[in-house]
Amino acid sequence: xxxxxxxxxxxxxxxxxxxxxxxxxxxxxxxxxxxxxxxxxxxxxxxxxxxxxxxxxxxxxxxxxxxxxxxxxxxxxxxxxxxxxxxxxxxxxxxxxxxxxxxxxxxxxxxxxxxxxxxxxxxxxxxxxxxxxxxxxxxxxxxxxxxxxxxxxxxxxxxxxxxxxxxxxxxxxxxxxxxxxxxxxxxxxxxxxxxxxxxxxxxxxxxxxxxxxxxxxxxxxxxxxxxxxxxxxxxxxxxxxx
Amino acid sequence: xxxxxxxxxxxxxxxxxxxxxxxxxxxxxxxxxxxxxxxxxxxxxxxxxxxxxxxxxxxxxxxxxxxxxxxxxxxxxxxxxxxxxxxxxxxxxxxxxxxxxxxxxxxxxxxxxxxxxxxxxxxxxxxxxxxxxxxxxxxxxxxxxxxxxxxxxxxxxxxxxxxxxxxxxxxxxxxxxxxxxxxxxxxxxxxxxxxxxxxxxxxxxxxxxxxxxxxxxxxxxxxxxxxxxxxxxxxxxxxxxx
Amino acid sequence: xxxxxxxxxxxxxxxxxxxxxxxxxxxxxxxxxxxxxxxxxxxxxxxxxxxxxxxxxxxxxxxxxxxxxxxxxxxxxxxxxxxxxxxxxxxxxxxxxxxxxxxxxxxxxxxxxxxxxxxxxxxxxxxxxxxxxxxxxxxxxxxxxxxxxxxxxxxxxxxxxxxxxxxxxxxxxxxxxxxxxxxxxxxxxxxxxxxxxxxxxxxxxxxxxxxxxxxxxxxxxxxxxxxxxxxxxxxxxxxxxx
Numbered sequence: 096x097x098x099x100x101x102x103x104x105x106x107x108x109x110x111x112x113x114x115x116x117x118x119x120x121x122x123x124x125x126x127x128x129x130x131x132x133x134x135x136x137x138x139x140x141x142x143x144x145x146x147x148x149x150x151x152x153x154x155x156x157x158x159x160x161x162x163x164x165x166x167x168x169x170x171x172x173x174x175x176x177x178x179x180x181x182x183x184x185x186x187x188x189x190x191x192x193x194x195x196x197x198x199x200x201x202x203x204x205x206x207x208x209x210x211x212x213x214x215x216x217x218x219x220x221x222x223x224x225x226x227x228x229x230x231x232x233x234x235x236x237x238x239x240x241x242x243x244x245x246x247x248x249x250x251x252x253x254x255x256x257x258x259x260x261x262x263x264x265x266x267x268x269x270x271x272x273x274x275x276x277x278x279x280x281x282x283x284x285x286x287x288x289x290x291x292x293x294x295x296x297x298x299x300x301x302x303x304x305x306x307x308x309x310x311x312x313x314x315x316x317x318x319x320x321x322x323x324x325x326x327x328x329x330x331x332x333x334x335x336x337x
Numbered sequence: 338x339x340x341x342x343x344x345x346x347x348x349x350x351x352x353x354x355x356x357x358x359x360x361x362x363x364x365x366x367x368x369x370x371x372x373x374x375x376x377x378x379x380x381x382x383x384x385x386x387x388x389x390x391x392x393x394x395x396x397x398x399x400x401x402x403x404x405x406x407x408x409x410x411x412x413x414x415x416x417x418x419x420x421x422x423x424x425x426x427x428x429x430x431x432x433x434x435x436x437x438x439x440x441x442x443x444x445x446x447x448x449x450x451x452x453x454x455x456x457x458x459x460x461x462x463x464x465x466x467x468x469x470x471x472x473x474x475x476x477x478x479x480x481x482x483x484x485x486x487x488x489x490x491x492x493x494x495x496x497x498x499x500x501x502x503x504x505x506x507x508x509x510x511x512x513x514x515x516x517x518x519x520x521x522x523x524x525x526x527x528x529x530x531x532x533x534x535x536x537x538x539x540x541x542x543x544x545x546x547x548x549x550x551x552x553x554x555x556x557x558x559x560x561x562x563x564x565x566x567x568x569x570x571x572x573x574x575x576x577x578x579x
Numbered sequence: 580x581x582x583x584x585x586x587x588x589x590x591x592x593x594x595x596x597x598x599x600x601x602x603x604x605x606x607x608x609x610x611x612x613x614x615x616x617x618x619x620x621x622x623x624x625x626x627x628x629x630x631x632x633x634x635x636x637x638x639x640x641x642x643x644x645x646x647x648x649x650x651x652x653x654x655x656x657x658x659x660x661x662x663x664x665x666x667x668x669x670x671x672x673x674x675x676x677x678x679x680x681x682x683x684x685x686x687x688x689x690x691x692x693x694x695x696x697x698x699x700x701x702x703x704x705x706x707x708x709x710x711x712x713x714x715x716x717x718x719x720x721x722x723x724x725x726x727x728x729x730x731x732x733x734x735x736x737x738x739x740x741x742x743x744x745x746x747x748x749x750x751x752x753x754x755x756x757x758x759x760x761x762x763x764x765x766x767x768x769x770x771x772x773x774x775x776x777x778x779x780x781x782x783x784x785x786x787x788x789x790x791x792x793x794x795x796x797x798x799x800x801x802x803x804x805x806x807x808x809x810x811x812x813x814x815x816x817x818x819x820x821x
Binding site: 475486 | 761783784786787791792794795817820821
């Protein structure tokens with residue numbers, strides 16, 4: 096049995112892993128689902144990427160997590176790439192689930208289409224705390240395209256604004272690109288949160304940056320943690336085993 | 338429950354939707370399956386794209402269809418893009434099922450590989466009425482690759498020649514590219530009626546032209562209306578719901 | 580019922596088809612699984628591509644195989660392309676299963692990424708007999724990504740070194756590129772033995788070279804003959820039927 100550390104994406108918190116956690120635990124695994132700094136309703140949104148990483152390192156070292164499989168979803172990919180630099184000896188394998196694998200020196204915003212950056216810039220400028228939120232139509236059509244409207248709405252109502260500064264913080268990542276920690280990429284084949292295709296898509300654009308990696312795929316959108324947590328848990332196990 | 342208007346592709350007629358219609362109606366939906374002008378055995382093939390659109394507008398207005406989901410298959414994509422310009426207030430959502438989304442000012446022939454155009458040109462010149470027909474080997478290998486030979490033949494025998502002029506009629510589409518009607522793209526993952534890949538494939542080449550759209554995928558060829566109508570109906574519902 | 584001739588890939592032998600053969604035979608088909616010259620433990624590895632083809636022609640003519648479906652897996656694609664030149668009248672259809680379709684005049688090495696060529700060159704130079712072997716991490720992550728670790732190891736232990744000269748033998752293939760034998764491409768959607776994507780991937784890079792061809796896809800890695808032989812057999816039948 097394995098220990099899984101699951102790092103959520105933008106606008107989510109650790110609590111969103113609930114149904115996935117249940118399936119992984121039912122299969123005998125131990126699951127840790129930290130919340131990244133600045134995430135959740137009512138918390139301080141003026142944080143940066145370095146603070147988020149520092150806080151997670153502290154959480155992991157305090158809990159003395161060792162030999163665990165570290166998964167990042169979406170924005171969480173930028174976090175686990177950095178954790179692989181800070182606490183490499185604790186990590187058994189990295190799983191990027193439709194996650195950003197930033198090129199060396201890039202920030203998240205360098206990896207998204209210009210119309211997304213423009214939308215985020217406008218939202219952050221309008222916000223009281225430099226945060227952004229996915230508009231409903233984008234969420235419904237491009238993020239959770241496999242949900243019923245009712246589930247899409249229920250999930251949307253559980254989201255909270257995303258701190259924007261970490262999208263703009265450049266990440267050196269030179270140590271990440273030299274790590275020998277085994278890596279998997281889990282790709283949902285109907286995920287259009289990034290536009291499908293070679294220019295902007297998740298796979299193989301992001302996955303191929305991992306060098307030698309294990310590809311695991313499943314049907315579904317960017318948000319199968321809401322729409323198909325049972326299959327997601329099974330695929331996490333396929334991606335995470337030795 | 339919803340109303341679906343299903344617009345067939347080349348060499349087909351509205352009757353070919355029969356099995357799909359049955360599944361949609363069993364799920365409680367209302368289904369309308371008009372035949373596009375110039376389609377079917379023994380009818381006048383010397384029609385143009387504008388006449389086809391005008392005739393369908395007349396059919397839809399006469400039946401007073403409102404608030405309906407409008408789907409186009411293959412060539413039918415060129416039709417529904419135009420209908421979205423002519424009767425936008427009647428359409429709840431557009432679904433392009435492995436359908437052409439012509440670039441502004443393009444005709445269908447501008448969107449297919451040169452060897453297809455050359456084949457069509459030769460056939461039309463040889464025909465008595467400026468029509469074209471898919472050769473059996475192309476149908477069997479590239480259009481209905483997931484069928485048994487018997488089903489492939491039975492389906493082929495039900496086809497009829499396609500009016501060629503509409504493939505060459507340029508479509509302005511500037512109003513279509515400004516419409517705010519919600520859009521879905523339904524992609525069959527083994528559809529090689531257009532050659533797979535970024536240069537000529539259906540998805541994401543055609544789908545990405547829709548801007549914000551909902552992606553739904555299913556296994557199968559260009560002709561799952563023959564080979565898997567039950568799953569096609571289920572995916573139409575996923576693509577068509579709010 | 581059909582006769583299938585199955586040509587294995589690098590480091591494999593004809594015996595590896597055992598479970599697939601069982602399923603094909605259970606469906607009533609006849610199956611022939613020759614071993615390509617230089618493959619298997621303890622045999623002479625200093626052979627070239629022409630000798631491999633000559634030997635297989637001899638095996639097929641001696642057995643008087645006629646009207647059979649000829650499938651090549653991976654490296655086996657280079658073999659069946661040549662067999663289609665040498666014994667075209669005996670072949671009913673060609674199936675390339677995640678197989679190389681070399682461009683005219685190319686050798687296999689011309690079709691793989693530079694880092695693979697460099698790895699092979701180094702291994703062959705170190706070997707006593709100009710042979711190469713997949714390193715375990717590459718096998719586990721990129722070739723048999725859908726297996727449990729135990730199955731991955733068991734399969735790895737059954738492999739044997741690959742003669743290297745045939746990877747470097749240029750193949751004219753002008754007769755192959757003119758053949759009218761029907762062709763299918765069977766693609767496993769999680770096969771990363773060649774890096775996914777338009778630059779180096781199997782499909783559509785290799786498949787599109789076949790001109791008119793039938794696409795059949797299934798989930799799984801490069802080695803579904805170990806991980807899912809039942810589905811592989813079913814898809815071979817879909818790819819091989821008329």
